[in-house]
Amino acid sequence: MVAIETQLLRKEFGSKTAVSDLSLSVKQGEIFGFLGPNGAGKTTSIKMLLGLTQPTSGSATLLNKPIGNREARTEVGFLPEHFRFHEWLKAHEFLDLHGRLYGMSKSLRQNTIPDLLALVGLSDNTQTQLKAFSKGMLQRIGLAQALLNSPKLVFLDEPTSGLDPLGRRLVRDIIHDLREEGTTVFLNSHLLSEVEQTCDRVTFIRQGQTLDTIDLHTYRPEKVELTLRVGQPNETLLAALKEWDETVQFSPASGRYQLTLPHENKLPELANWIMTNQYTLYELTPKKLSLEELFLKIVSQEEHS
Amino acid sequence: MTTLIIAQLTIQETQRRRILWIGGIMAVLFLLIFGIGTHYIFLEWEESNIVGETFDIVSGLLLSAGLYVVNFLIIIMSVLTSVTAVSSEIDTHTIETLITKPVNRWEVVLGKYVGFAGLLLLYVLLLAGGLILIFTLRSGLVVHNIAYGLAIMVLQGLVVLSVTIFGGTRLSTLANGVFAFMLYGLAFIGGWVEQIGSLLRNETAVDIGIATSLIMPTEILWKKALSLFQPQIATSTSFAGPFAVSSQPSDLMIQYAVAYTVIILILALFSFSRKDL
Numbered sequence: 024m025v026a027i028e029t030q031l032l033r034k035e036f037g038s039k040t041a042v043s044d045l046s047l048s049v050k051q052g053e054i055f056g057f058l059g060p061n062g063a064g065k066t067t068s069i070k071m072l073l074g075l076t077q078p079t080s081g082s083a084t085l086l087n088k089p090i091g092n093r094e095a096r097t098e099v100g101f102l103p104e105h106f107r108f109h110e111w112l113k114a115h116e117f118l119d120l121h122g123r124l125y126g127m128s129k130s131l132r133q134n135t136i137p138d139l140l141a142l143v144g145l146s147d148n149t150q151t152q153l154k155a156f157s158k159g160m161l162q163r164i165g166l167a168q169a170l171l172n173s174p175k176l177v178f179l180d181e182p183t184s185g186l187d188p189l190g191r192r193l194v195r196d197i198i199h200d201l202r203e204e205g206t207t208v209f210l211n212s213h214l215l216s217e218v219e220q221t222c223d224r225v226t227f228i229r230q231g232q233t234l235d236t237i238d239l240h241t242y243r244p245e246k247v248e249l250t251l252r253v254g255q256p257n258e259t260l261l262a263a264l265k266e267w268d269e270t271v272q273f274s275p276a277s278g279r280y281q282l283t284l285p286h287e288n289k290l291p292e293l294a295n296w297i298m299t300n301q302y303t304l305y306e307l308t309p310k311k312l313s314l315e316e317l318f319l320k321i322v323s324q325e326e327h328s
Numbered sequence: 329m330t331t332l333i334i335a336q337l338t339i340q341e342t343q344r345r346r347i348l349w350i351g352g353i354m355a356v357l358f359l360l361i362f363g364i365g366t367h368y369i370f371l372e373w374e375e376s377n378i379v380g381e382t383f384d385i386v387s388g389l390l391l392s393a394g395l396y397v398v399n400f401l402i403i404i405m406s407v408l409t410s411v412t413a414v415s416s417e418i419d420t421h422t423i424e425t426l427i428t429k430p431v432n433r434w435e436v437v438l439g440k441y442v443g444f445a446g447l448l449l450l451y452v453l454l455l456a457g458g459l460i461l462i463f464t465l466r467s468g469l470v471v472h473n474i475a476y477g478l479a480i481m482v483l484q485g486l487v488v489l490s491v492t493i494f495g496g497t498r499l500s501t502l503a504n505g506v507f508a509f510m511l512y513g514l515a516f517i518g519g520w521v522e523q524i525g526s527l528l529r530n531e532t533a534v535d536i537g538i539a540t541s542l543i544m545p546t547e548i549l550w551k552k553a554l555s556l557f558q559p560q561i562a563t564s565t566s567f568a569g570p571f572a573v574s575s576q577p578s579d580l581m582i583q584y585a586v587a588y589t590v591i592i593l594i595l596a597l598f599s600f601s602r603k604d605l
Contacts, residue, residue, distance in 0.1 A: 070605065074428070075427070076604040108425060111344040125429055125430065
């Protein structure tokens with residue numbers, strides 16, 4: 024089942040194109056990362072999906088219902104990037120208000136709200152007005168608000184921007200719990216390490232266009248950077264390794280070679296070659312490309328092309 | 329349902345931000361001063377033995393002056409309380425968590441309107457109703473058409489509310505405030521131009537007044553309310569002071585004001601429903 028489907032979604036503000044023909048598909052139960060540099064059109068895309076902004080052209084569905092449709096938002100939760108709320112409300116009143124807007128019954132609200140306050144670590148602040156909350160506490164109460172209706176789909180726009188490491192851990196744990204419950208999470212975050220730890224798939228966008236979509240569980244980069252340490256490093260070996268990679272580097276301080284192979288399947292070949300040539304192999308470590316490096320690579324590739 | 333929830337939220341906000349209480353306390357203070365002042369003025373007149381038509385006219389002048397201030401306060405309160413209602417929540421993004429719920433956008437704006445309209449009704453009843461009550465009790469004079477007149481004053485506030493709520497969907501908070509007050513100013517000066525034009529029998533001046541009443545029908549509603557409360561004083565040919573009504577506003581004008589209020593409100597609901605946030 025598809026949770027989000029967009030087809031050539033486009034938004035123009037006068038002569039400026041904020042989102043250009045965005046097409047993506049997010050499966051139900053997936054934790055989906057939405058990545059791109061500043062001004063890539065991420066927030067505008069989310070706003071279009073949530074009906075805050077009208078698309079210039081294209082179409083999209085949320086949980087198989089057209090965007091902008093009131094019904095489409097019944098099972099959707101949203102934590103906005105700018106988590107500004109009615110600060111004169113107390114925490115409990117704030118969640119009660121949003122529960123009423125979701126159409127939740129009084130008894131359901133009475134049962135759900137204390138649990139959610141406990142989940143985000145605000146049980147002691149039930150009767151505190153939001154104006155007395157810190158930035159992190161506001162983000163926590165905003166997260167609780169996004170989960171009030173036990174949504175099937177949650178949009179989290181920069182959900183950890185105001186949080187300390189403990190708060191970030193909490194958000195990660197909540198996202199993991201949501202995954203267990205089969206909830207789809209659409210995550211927009213600049214903290215790529217967070218995305219890497221939580222997402223199943225990520226889409227990279229730039230100027231409102233999808234550059235690439237990667238499954239983080241199965242992704243294997245074509246080129247492999249690796250670190251090599253042998254028992255007898257010398258100039259002959261360095262020259263020989265240039266046959267494998269012309270840009271190979273040797274660091275005398277660490278006694279390690281750094282080289283890049285064109286594919287993962289070259290790794291056993293290299294290990295065999297080293298041992299066949301009577302070198303003692305101490306270390307051959309392929310370096311996993313971090314999401315940040317991947318992000319920079321994909322975005323810069325597109326810039327150069 | 330959403331409209332009622334937002335209306336409650338709007339009223340709750342005025343309570344929490346102490347707008348309601350400050351407004352209430354100041355209104356009571358205003359009535360207290362008016363009451364004390366009225367008492368001593370009547371005491372003086374009684375001692376001076378002012379009676380007959382002179383008494384009626386000067387008493388009417390006192391009531392008109394009080395109602396004039398009340399009317400002005402109602403306009404000010406209507407603008408000040410509602411001017412930030414939509415635009416400020418758009419600017420701060422507060423509105424985003426509300427309208428991403430399964431609600432229609434127009435319900436949110438209508439809810440705010442209903443909330444402010446309820447407060448307006450309360451304020452008119454307290455201030456104008458209280459003032460008329462004090463005046464009647466002390467003077468013993470009859471104030472006519474009280475319910476109808478108060479309803480016209482409420483309608484005047486609703487006109488202003490429609491304008492500020494509509495402005496809030498399109499303009500920044502400050503620009504909206506300037507827009508609403510300038511429109512009121514336009515209607516005010518247009519009313520005076522019409523009044524003076526009528527006395528001088530200058531048709532152009534009268535036409536300008538009528539045109540401004542069509543642009544913003546607040547002044548004409550004030551005149552209507554005044555002529556309802558004191559028909560014999562406000563429309564007296566022998567009394568052409570600042571609170572005189574040279575020509576009785578027609579019922580058609582009231583219907584126009586009602587239509588104006590509804591149409592501007594519908595425009596506000598439509599405008600916000602289509603707005604990119």
